Amino acid sequence: xxxxxxxxxxxxxxxxxxxxxxxxxxxxxxxxxxxxxxxxxxxxxxxxxxxxxxxxxxxxxxxxxxxxxxxxxxxxxxxxxxxxxxxxxxxxxxxxxxxxxxxxxxxxxxxxxxxxxxxxxxxxxxxxxxxxxxxxxxxxxxxxxxxxxxxxxxxxxxxxxxxxxxxxxxxxxxxxxxxxxxxxxxxxxxxxxxxxxxxxxxxxxxxxxxxxxxxxxxxxxxxxxxxxxxxxxxxxxxxxxxxxxxxxxxxxxxxxxxxxxxxxxxxxxxxxxxxxxxxxxxxxxxxxxxxxxxxxxxxxxxxx
Amino acid sequence: xxxxxxxxxxxxxxxxxxxxxxxxxxxxxxxxxxxxxxxxxxxxxxxxxxxxxxxxxxxxxxxxxxxxxxxxxxxxxxxxxxxxxxxxxxxxxxxxxxxxxxxxxxxxxxxxxxxxxxxxxxxxxxxxxxxxxxxxxxxxxxxxxxxxxxxxxxxxxxxxxxxxxxxxxxxxxxxxxxxxxxxxxxxxxxxxxxxxxxxxxxxxxxxxxxxxxxxxxxxxxxxxxxxxxxxxxxxxxxxxxxxxxxxxxxxxxxxxxxxxxxxxxxxxxxxxxxxxxxxxxxxxxxxxxxxxxxxxxxxxxxxxxxxxxxxxxxxxxxxxxxxxxxx
Numbered sequence: 141x142x143x144x145x146x147x148x149x150x151x152x153x154x155x156x157x158x159x160x161x162x163x164x165x166x167x168x169x170x171x172x173x174x175x176x177x178x179x180x181x182x183x184x185x186x187x188x189x190x191x192x193x194x195x196x197x198x199x200x201x202x203x204x205x206x207x208x209x210x211x212x213x214x215x216x217x218x219x220x221x222x223x224x225x226x227x228x229x230x231x232x233x234x235x236x237x238x239x240x241x242x243x244x245x246x247x248x249x250x251x252x253x254x255x256x257x258x259x260x261x262x263x264x265x266x267x268x269x270x271x272x273x274x275x276x277x278x279x280x281x282x283x284x285x286x287x288x289x290x291x292x293x294x295x296x297x298x299x300x301x302x303x304x305x306x307x308x309x310x311x312x313x314x315x316x317x318x319x320x321x322x323x324x325x326x327x328x329x330x331x332x333x334x335x336x337x338x339x340x341x342x343x344x345x346x347x348x349x350x351x352x353x354x355x356x357x358x359x360x361x362x363x364x365x366x367x368x369x370x371x372x373x374x375x376x377x378x379x380x381x382x383x384x385x386x387x388x389x390x391x392x393x394x395x396x397x398x399x400x401x402x403x404x405x406x407x408x409x410x411x412x413x414x415x416x417x418x419x420x421x422x423x424x425x426x427x428x429x430x431x432x433x434x435x436x437x438x439x440x441x442x443x444x
Numbered sequence: 445x446x447x448x449x450x451x452x453x454x455x456x457x458x459x460x461x462x463x464x465x466x467x468x469x470x471x472x473x474x475x476x477x478x479x480x481x482x483x484x485x486x487x488x489x490x491x492x493x494x495x496x497x498x499x500x501x502x503x504x505x506x507x508x509x510x511x512x513x514x515x516x517x518x519x520x521x522x523x524x525x526x527x528x529x530x531x532x533x534x535x536x537x538x539x540x541x542x543x544x545x546x547x548x549x550x551x552x553x554x555x556x557x558x559x560x561x562x563x564x565x566x567x568x569x570x571x572x573x574x575x576x577x578x579x580x581x582x583x584x585x586x587x588x589x590x591x592x593x594x595x596x597x598x599x600x601x602x603x604x605x606x607x608x609x610x611x612x613x614x615x616x617x618x619x620x621x622x623x624x625x626x627x628x629x630x631x632x633x634x635x636x637x638x639x640x641x642x643x644x645x646x647x648x649x650x651x652x653x654x655x656x657x658x659x660x661x662x663x664x665x666x667x668x669x670x671x672x673x674x675x676x677x678x679x680x681x682x683x684x685x686x687x688x689x690x691x692x693x694x695x696x697x698x699x700x701x702x703x704x705x706x707x708x709x710x711x712x713x714x715x716x717x718x719x720x721x722x723x724x725x726x727x728x729x730x731x732x733x734x735x736x737x738x739x740x741x742x743x744x745x746x747x748x749x750x751x752x753x754x755x756x757x758x759x760x761x762x763x764x765x766x767x768x769x770x771x
Contacts, residue, residue, distance in 0.1 A: 152562045153569070159559060160576045166591035166638065167583070169601060173594060184599040184618065185607075243488070246481035254478045263755050268493070270751045271744065272699040274720040278727055278740040279496035286514055287499050315492045318485060347472040376584040378702045379720065383728060393586035397706060408594060415587040426582030427575060434646045437581070438692055 167419070174198070174412035181408040197413035222414060225395040232306050232391065233374040236313035241367050243314070244321025249355070251322070252329040253337075262326065269319040276316070277383045284308050284384065304385045312380055317370040324369065324436050328362030329355070365429045369436040372422050392418045497744075504737035517734070524738035533714065534739060537722035538746075544629070544718065545697035548636040552693060553686070555637070556644025563645075564652035574649065581642040589706025592635040596621040596707075622708055625715035632703045632716055640696070644689050651685030652678075684761040691754045698750070719743065 173181065174197050176190040201222045250256040257264075284303040292300040302308030332355055340350045381391040390398075396418070399411045426433070470476060504524050508517030528534055563573050580588070595602050598618040603610070610617035621627045655678060663677050701720035704710055710717040710725070717725075723743070727736035 149566070152566055156559070156562055156566065156569075156573050159555075160573065162638070163576055163580055163642075165601075166588070166595060167579070169594055170587070170591050182597060182599045185604050186599055186601050188601070243481060243485055247485050250478050250481050254474070256478050256482045263759060266755055266758075267748075267751050268489070270695045270747070270754065272720060272747060274699075274701065274723050275740045275744050275747065276493070276496075278723065278736050279500035280492070281727070282499055282503055282733065282737065283492075283496035287495075290514075311488075311492060315488055318488075346468075347474070347477060348468055372582060376586070378584075378586050378705075379724075382705075383724065393584055396586050396590060411590055412594070415584075415590050418584050419587050422584065423579055423582045426578070430575065430578050433578065433581070434650055437643050438647055438688060 170412050170415050170419075173408055174416045176409055176412075178409060197409040198417075201410050201413045201417070222392075222395065222417070225390040225392050226417075228306060228389050229375065229391045232310045232313065232389075233371055236310040237317065237367055237371045237374055239310075240314045240317045240321050240370055241363060244318050244366075245325045245359075245363060247318075248322050248325035248329055249351070252326055253334070262323065265319045265322055269316070273316070273379045276312075277380055280312060280380075280384060304388045306389055309381060309384055309389060309391075312384065313374045313377065316377075316380070317373055320370055320373065320436055321366055324366045324432075325359070325362065327435055328359045328366075332358045362432075365432040366436070368425050368429050369433065372426060375418075375422055500737045501741060503734050504741050506734045508734045509731050520734075524734050525742065527735060528739045528742055533717070533722060534719075536714065537717045537719045540629075540716070541698055541700060541718045541720070544633055544636070544700055545694055548633045548640070548700075549690065549693045549697050551633070551637045552641045552644045553689060555641045556646075556689070557648050557686075559641070559645045560648035560652055563649060577645050578642050580639045581646075583639065585639065585702040586706055588635055588639050589703050592631065592638070592703075593622070593707050596631055623712055625712055628708045628712060628716050631707055632700070635703050635707065636697065636700065640693060644693060647685060647689045647692075648682070651682050654685075655681055684764040687757055687761045691757050695751070695754055698747070 172187075172189055175193045175195070176187065177192055177194045177196060180187050180190055180192070247256070251261055281303070285301065289299050289301045292298055302311070336354055336358075337350050340354050341347070345353070376393065377391070378393040378397070381394050382397065385391070385394070392414070396411060396414050399407050399414075471480075505519060505521060506517040507520040507523065508514065559577060563570055563577075566573070583591075594600060598620045602621070603617050603619055606619075607617040610619070619627075621631055659677055659681070660673055663673050668676070699720060700718050701724070704716050704718050704721040705724075708716040710721050714722075723736055723739055726732045726739065
């Protein structure tokens, strides 16, 4: 018994360290590959660390203008350039997340304080999140690519389309992340005691003043967490971006996928560089809010 | 309640005299405050979800491929639905999706539960372990797909680690995992397990943290063995958390798409074709719009049943989980 007692913690640590190694290995491998030169990508036996570390992959991905001349002859030249995708991703994700956060927070306030939408509103909104994105993508494709151009041609004589535009994708991201915002903000706003607001109102503060000076400061950190959470969701989104944008707008996951489907000679190095660039900032943000992640992913089902 | 207080409230608030305050005053009315966000959000849902779905129902009744202009489409009735239901590949893809989700979610629950239990019992290094274990769910799924394709590649680290075994069996160690139907399916499942065990771990960890200690201590004092404490005390208390983890993960796992595209592109053959991937190919590669519309409506019906079952379970367990979380 005593031997077992003394050995048990070591067994636990051994198991936990083993899983930690499994978790970190793919990320380690990607970062390592991003510093490898072409001949090392698929060397056998594989090199765990680059034998001749190089920044060439990053240079290829980022300094498109420098290499532009020689690369523009190859068919993959557009693929190399990370800047347009980076710009689209940052713009679409941050604006859509912001819009969703503002709308969702106000609605969550109304739901929490006045019971807007009825008792089952929270659950009704959850259903939207559970529908698989492909089921949303097909109707949206027809709506964006057929119905809106047709309608605008008939009504205004100008052909407008939301297909393959930042606005179209951004609107969709706003809608698909709203359930998360409402659920997370509800859990934060529900924690602010109503008596505080009531006291402020009794002392003569207006409704907007009360919200600005009493409620907002108390839920501000919650709003930051929610924003970061839905930003990460939008940043990772792949199916809708792949299906609803083609030549003009590209987000980073779609850009990475373009490499993947290139059959002739996979470009592992630049891919690893792009992967590292996409992943590292998000993981850092995620670690900052990790205590709250469970709130988002479990729709406030679980407290922490 | 609000209406009864309304007169006193307006009396207390100093009446804004200046013009620019009018808008603010109007906005501050309770009914405006209640309705504006609600109407905006519902309007957005109507515009971006309800109308497109209505349109899709209409298109699903037409005979139309995107290669021809929309005006030439003609009405066909339920023919597309019959085509989808008669398509063996649709059912195959649906079956694959449920199989992937079932295997992946069971593994995630099992591993996540064991990890959470181990971390909950550990004294030192809890924070480090938690931080590391949560990293996968922040990684972009497409990057996960790329990472695993790098690991599974024929001259990758997986084959290097297995080389002694391969030598023992007399096989060439450079195995092309993704070219074999069964191995490719497991490749996708393992990538999913790698990424989403972090979530089940997180859910179970908060479940363990919320366990009421007095109960466990009482059981110990009364002479229960650790085994009995686990099966008779802790597990029943964790039941709501387990249900929540099962429902949330299953709903997400059934959406699986990214890894089918990134790792295997549905292949070899159609062995890793999930239902999302199947639909994507029908619509975006073969331009079968009205067929795709019918299939997505059928899928919506199938999923609606699952979603309602899932939400029913969640709502029932949520009250229990929240009550225990306070204890």
